[in-house]
Amino acid sequence: MISKESFNLKQVFKSLAFISLSLDILIEGILADHAEASKHLDMGRDMLAQGNLLEALSHFDLAVDKDPYNYLTYFRRATVYLALGKSKSALxxxxxxxxxxPNFVAALTQRGNVYLKQGNLDEAMSDFQEIVSNDPNNMEVVEYLHQIAPLRGEIEQAKMLYQNHDYQGAIILLSKAIDLCPWDPELRELRAECFIAQGDLFKAANDIRPTTKLRNDNTPGFFKLANLYYEMGDADESLNQIKECLKLDPDHKECFPFYKKVKKLAKQLKESQEHSNAEQWDDCVAKARAILKTEPKGYSFVHTAKSHICHCLAKGGHGSDAIKACNEVLDMDPENYNAMCDRAEAHIANENYDEAIKQFQSAMNIDQENRRAREGVERAQKLLKNSKKRDYYKILGVPRSAKKKQIEKAYRKLAIQWHPDKFQDEEEKKHAGKMFMDIAAAKEVLSDPEKRSKYDNGEDPLDPEQQQQGNWGGNPFGQGFNPFGHGGQGFNFKFHFN
Structure with missing residues (x-):
């Protein structure tokens, strides 16, 4: 019979054996985890050296999971976060x-740097002072402390200068502070306000843009950025930024109505430009006028819309209306050489070649390398010279903007009217023959896109003096063309029209 004492002793031995086995298993697991963590730590360090940051981060994540008490693993992962621009994750x-x-100098230095860049000067000062207290000869950290000391005062002075409307003075001090604290959104926002006050919206946008990442859920930043691009006349970028605001808050009380307006405006601007590119002049003008209804006050969009109206009316041959529209653009922007060239085109449509030459020359005075203005002067001078000869548009009685069907209709009517077979008197027949030849020449030139283009650029393709020798020969209608046969005399054919 086993005594109670013997039984208790056996139980103790069993418990000790179990504990020993459990410790062995635990130690074995810890050692295995430690070995696995060391392997991932080494692999992460290799990836970091190769610049493969995402792979390095993945290995350091696994190392932390396997060995959560290794200070070096956390430090390595923080280094990768910083390299990826994720300072908030690094902290x-x-x-x-x-x-x-404690007193890990590399980590304290790194954390102090992050605090300094974020503009958290108290925290940065605390880390740097702890390092210097243990190592007064750490010159890198001593230099940081020397930079932080005057920084507070300069930031406060910049705020005072802004309040006193000394924007340039504030910008100088803020720029110095931002060099040391590039991740401080407040400094960038203040400098952006200074740029706005100076009218430099582009620089203001460059300061606001990083704040959308430096502040969490920064809907005010995206709204501000969208408005800045809107004021600069960049509807597409304004639309992009307001969409970012709505991603954070789909029902944002400011961003949502602004989005609807910018979306409509961006579409109208795109369509107006597309119509212009496709030479659909009337549609271009209509869409540009719709832009003015959507945004009647914003300088950039009003300027763009009126510029489209000026250009498309001029290209469409609406001389007087185009001149009026171009005058509105030049009232807003007196040195707009594109509007000057468009106004010159409008004067050409009105056959006022002298004024067209003056307008093209004015554009060249602003931009001597402007090819359009230079070629425009030459073309207007040719047109002026040709206007003293045959004017094919006047012969057919059609405007310079006439379409092919309109030209052919005018030709058929005049050809019937002046066909020589209708006249008996020799003098009348001779005069009618000359008129008929002019009408036929006008129809040949204006109904042929290539010849018409030459004529509109100041060159008469049926004028032998303006053609290369042998190109047209002595025949003013070109080789093989004469409605009356050789010499234009003694014709006896009947002219039929479909």
Whole structure:
């Protein structure tokens, strides 16, 4: 019979054996995890050296999971986060690294740097002072402390200068502060306000843009950025930024109505430009006028819309209306050489070639390398010279903007009217023959796109003096063309029209 004492002793031995086995298993697991963590730490370090940051981050994540008490693993991962521009993610890892190993100089230096760049001067000062207290000869950190000391005062002075409307003075001090604290959204927002006050919206946008990432859910930043691009006349970029605001808050009380307006305007601007590119002049004008209804006040969009109206009316041959529209553009922007060239085109449509030459020359005075203005002067001078000869548009009685059907209709009517077979008197027949030849010549030139283009550019394709020798020969209608046969005399054919 086993005594109670013997039984209890056996139970103790069993418990000790179980504990020993459990410790062996635990130690074996810890060692295995430690070995696995070391392997991922080494692999992560190799990936980091190769610049493969995402792979490095993946290995450091696994190393932290396997060995959550290794200060170096947290520090390595923080380094990758910083390289990826994720300072907010780096800070907890630096905190943990310092917690596991107090006075870890590399981590303290790195954390102090992050605080400084974020504009958290008190926290940065605390980390740097702790390092210097243990190592007064750490010149890198001593230099940081020397930079932080005057920084507070300069930031306060910049705020005072802004309040006193000394925007340039504030910008100088803020720029110096931002060099040291590039991740401080408040400094960038203040400098952006200074740029706005100076009218430099582009620089203001460049300061607001990073704040949309430096602040969490920064809907005010996206709204501000959308408005800046809108004021600069960039509807597409304004639309992009307001969409970012709505991603954070689909029902944002400011962003949603602004989005609807910008979306409509961006579409109208695109369509107006597309009509212009396709030479659909009337549609271009209509869409540009719709832009003015959507945005009647914004300078950039009003300027763009009126410029489209000026250009498309001029290209469409609406001389007087185009001149009026171009005058409105030049009232807004007196040195707009494109509007000057468009106004010159309108004067050409009105056959006022002298004024067209003056307008093209004015554009050249602003931009001597302007090819359109230079070629425009030459073309207007040719047109002026040709206007003293045959004017094919006047012969057919059609405007310079006439379409092919309109030209052919005018030709048929005049050809019937002046056909020589209708006249008996020799003098009348001779005069009718000359008129008929002019009508036929006008129809040949104006109904042929290539010849018409030459004529509109100041060159008469049926004028032998303007053609290369042998190109047209002595025949003013070109080779093989004469409605009356050889010499234009003694014709006896009947002219039929379909």
């Amino acid at each position: 907890p890892d630096l905190d943990k690294s310092i917690e596991l190993r």
